Amino acid sequence: MWTPVSPRLATARRILSALPLAVLVAAGAVLAALVGWPALWLIPLAGLALAAWAWVLIGRQVDAWGYAEREDDLLVRHGVLVRQLVVVPYGRMQYVDVQAGPVDRAFGIAQVQLHTASAHTDARIPGLPPEEAARLRDRLASRGEARLAGL
């Protein structure tokens, strides 16, 4: 029933999180080699450990994202530590956003976000292939129109 998001989202997020850590590891390694204190090697090691942890965590986070199109509503779930599920009736949709930042575009993913009249509705789906995002947007818009209700 649940449609997963693209694994490219994990790649994009991993690379983004790895960049600062790579700098840390490199700087730590250079420092340790120059100064010659063995204890300083803990810095690059900690960086590597952080990177490994982020790698696993991002994988689980991306796996946790999912959405399901039902007849009258859209379900979006996400979160590893704090799990969340939101149900948005199509008739309650006010508008749909499709966003893609420069990194997203480089990896060929986009984010679809649904807005209702409530500011608390947190229904965004990151990491959709652009064609799927466009399809979902059009589908949501047409379904919303068919079931449109006032407030």
Next chain:
Amino acid sequence: MSGAQGRQAYADGEWHRLHPLTPALRSWRILVVVLVIGVQNGADNLLSGDFNTPPDVNGRLLAGGGAIILVVLAVGVVYSVLSWRMSRFRVGPEALELYTGVLFRQHRQARLDRLQAVDVVQPFLARLTGLARLTLEVAGGSGSAVSLSYLTDGQAQSLRNHLLARAAGVRYDTDEAPEAPEQVAVSVGAPRLVLSLALSGPSLALALGTPLLIVVALAIGNVGPLLGIVPTAFGAISLLWQRFAGQFGFLVATSPDGLRLRHGLLEHRTQTVPPGRVQAVRLSQPLLWRIPDWWQVHANVAGYGGSSAEDAPGTESTLLPVGSRAEAIAVLSLVLPDAGVQPGEHPGEVVDAGLSGSTPTAGYVVVPRRARWVDPIAWRRTGFRVTSAALLIRRGRLRRALDVVPHARTQSVGLRQGPLQRRLRLVSFTLHSTPGPVSPEVPHLDAATAARLLAEQVDRARAARASSGPERWMER
């Protein structure tokens, strides 16, 4: 353009100007701001003990300051007059249109079928001159309202009646829209309002904090602590004054146009919220109000918006600042005439159990006992009750609250589970409503109960939407 002739003339589909006194009222505000800044600066100079400057320097400073004030004032007046000249509005059959702006032009259109509330506001000065501002709220987020300031009071009221009649789908043959008859349901007397404010958080903090600090100051023989509290005390007093002035003479009335609220000491406000425009209601009771069993009622109305924080809801979102339990329930029944309880059940009992009950009586589903690990104080009270018309959520042990959301006004629903809750097999259920003081949530429900509630609530909301009345509420 005055008197009876002017009144009807506004709804003729032509462009009209606002009242010619508008620029005077607006520049008065600028004058006040300039004066306040001037006085503050002067006071700062005095306080900093700058007495040693020669008198002629002081004189020159004064003359310079006066010149600056005059220039600012002149610019302000010219701008106000220009902006009045540039503003015009039109009342069409489907929408209210407003053109404004001198440099940046704005054309705003509010569709009458999207109307959420109409307010007639008279700020103090406008009240003295018999003018009023008409504000039409539509559900477009903050800053989407169309505000006509200023019209004469009579014009504003007759225009409001016209707009409401139009939005309701009422056709009338007379020259002027008939004023919907009002029936006062609840009025709040000044003594009760004062007492309720005395029993509220800010005054309690003042009453407890000031003597404490005096003792401390005496003990250490230094007035430092007392001086430190002055800004806080000033803030508390101004908050109390704001509430008192805003909620003075509060009247809740019903009319075919919907709920009508009148209140205000200096600035007088008349709000009209048509039927079905209230998205969610909260009846709540601050701790000390338990002694006289008083309650306050707030509501989410799309357009009144999210500017109001949870702790200090804006005056607009207040349906009743203070009232007895019976009065609070009366206001709730005005907003939600059909409670949708089961046959043989009394709606009053269901609401009563929601206000002060703490057991699974009156059909309330409560959270399991293991929720005490995450919510040791309020877990006994937390619970919900579903009727055929609305979802009732009761919460809070120290500050009791009952949230009521009609099924037809549900936006979206969600579940949320943190790591601790997962171990205890608990899930929080959230119902998303439009921005406002009410954010309905049932925390720490049994996981299976929450899942069932979510599924059922989605179905109930859909069914209620499908069978809810038309947007034009008189066309039923």
